[in-house]
Amino acid sequence: MTEHLLIESGGPATGPAGERFAADAARLAADGHRVVLFLVENGVTAALPGACPAVEELLRGGGELWVDSLSTAQRALAGADLLDRARLVEMDEVAGKLLEPGVRAVWH
């Protein structure tokens, strides 16, 4: 199965497109693909409980949720504010994932 790195930069406040993008990630995970959804910029607000149901569906389906630590700090959000299985990451870790052979990346 293909591994996917999906990067969401908009979040719930930018309209339904962010929710649909997260739903794509959940669908890929449900189909057995390895999926990392990385939230950055305003996208990090999708990691707040109840903000984006598709993100919680992704986690139930076995996908990983990475949240940019700088974007989170800029918005005065703490790790404790986010979904339990959200993981704060630095950009270096995202670069490492992007460089892994076979990983497909999409920015939204």
Add this chain to the structure above:
Amino acid sequence: MARIPHTDVMISLFGAPYESERITTAFRLAQSLLDRGATVAIWTCGYSTALTCASLGDSKPRNLIDLDRDHPSTVRLVKDLLAGYPERLHWYVCRFCADERGMTEQIPQVKMKSAFRFMDHVAAADKLLCLGVC
């Protein structure tokens, strides 16, 4: 015709520099990729071609409430990044987009490319990330 160097990742930047945090994120990602030893190409389209417009100079306009502090322009950020990774970072500017916006005077460290070469550069990269829309 000059050979296009192979890169691990090509980042294509669209849209205006200050409409969001996108450019900051792109700089952060490029820096992290380069720190890991990767080769990177950045292609700017649309108003992102303004990032390397020569008339910007090296510093942003002075802050009237903090006159002594020097704030680097995007030109200086790009020049510093290119100087730090001279063999592994390549910065391209879409000539069509720059011409259309009157940004034809670019810093000499970047390469102006015809829009029709975009796919050649995509083909020379292992992975492509498109950030933003025109």
